[in-house]
Amino acid sequence: MQRALVLAAQGEGKTGANPVVGAVILDSRGAIIAEGFHAGGDHAEVVAIKNATSIPADATIVVTLEPCNHTGKTGPCVDAIIAAGIQKVVFAVQDPNPVAAGGRERLLTAGVAVIGGVLEEQARFVNRAWLSVIEHKRPLFIWKIAATLDGKTAAQDGSSKWITSAAAREYVSTLRRKSDAILVGTGTVLADNPELIPHDELNQKNPLRIVVGKREVPVSSKIFDDRAETLLWQNHDCDALASELATRGIKQVLVESGSTLGTALFNSGLIDEIILIQAPTLFGAGTPFIGEIGVNSISQRHDLELISYTQVGPDLLSHLRVKPTHSKAVS
DSSP: OHHHHHHHHTTTTTSTTSOOOEEEEEOTTSOEEEEEEOSSSSOHHHHHHHHOSOOOTTOEEEEEEOOOOOOSSSOOHHHHHHHTTOOEEEEEEOOOOTTTOOHHHHHHHTTOEEEOOTTHHHHHHHTHHHHHHHHHSSOEEEEEEEEETTSEEEOTTSOOTTSSOHHHHHHHHHHHHHOSEEEEEHHHHHHHOOOOOOSSOOSSOOOEEEEESSSOOOTTSGGGSTTSOEEEEOSOOHHHHHHHHHHTTOOEEEEOOOHHHHHHHHHHTOOOEEEEEEESOOOSSSEESOOOOSOOSGGGOOOEEEEEEEEETTEEEEEEEEOTTTTTOOO
8 A cells, every 4th residue: 555655646736636546456475466546547446457467366456545436537447446357455545525436335246355444544645635625625725935944035125036945946846746726926926927837848737827816917927828827816715716726626726925825825724734945044034934823922823733844955844734723624
């Protein structure tokens, strides 16, 4: 299952509104026969089956999500598993989508042994953006912040490029590629004129660009080029925006806005995770990355859960989860 989770993560940013899924086929000794992941075409189970030279009668398929029992762009994965003669299925997360659910029952009816719930927590994390849309009717919002060690995103004179390193910017480009949409405010567009495009040149659809705010943005701005679609959201109704994005099949939104919009999204309960990249430098005075969040005493503070931390070039990267008491219940 650990290998299947690694495979599933390779599909991030490639599956549209669908989940990321990894699958591994094993023989009776536990040796890997074939593997696959969902990348926008065939589902992971079908990819793994097609990648197998042969499948013995005692084979097991290990998959990060319960095999689907639904005909959409492709046929039901359960039918492909049964047709391949696989006798045992091990999955991590039960499919919560009522349209595709029922895979376990279909397999059991066909005489296939089924075990569910293996490494479920880890698998839910890998698929948390899709699960957010299915279970909470809104995308996962991740706020990316590049700041100094003392939490400033710009110096006192307003200058901000570049606080963090080239290595950090390459990491952000990868993060953009894994996201379905990139969100900024009109202030960021007017100040920086960003492209909001991953730096790589993959033959892949670029994320939706979202600009929030009521100020007019020049038609000559880079965000209006033909490299990606751009959505202008000219009001401050964050909940309505989240609902609109869910209907568009957007699972993960990377927020790259400044302090004003980022704080507003945080206060609205839409920020689920924060990726804070801090350069080993100090500004003292300057623009803090977050504004007023209703904390008047230490007892009112917003504690975050540390998911992971690592070094990117000379910079420190902290991946943090906003606790459910503040965010709008995303697992």
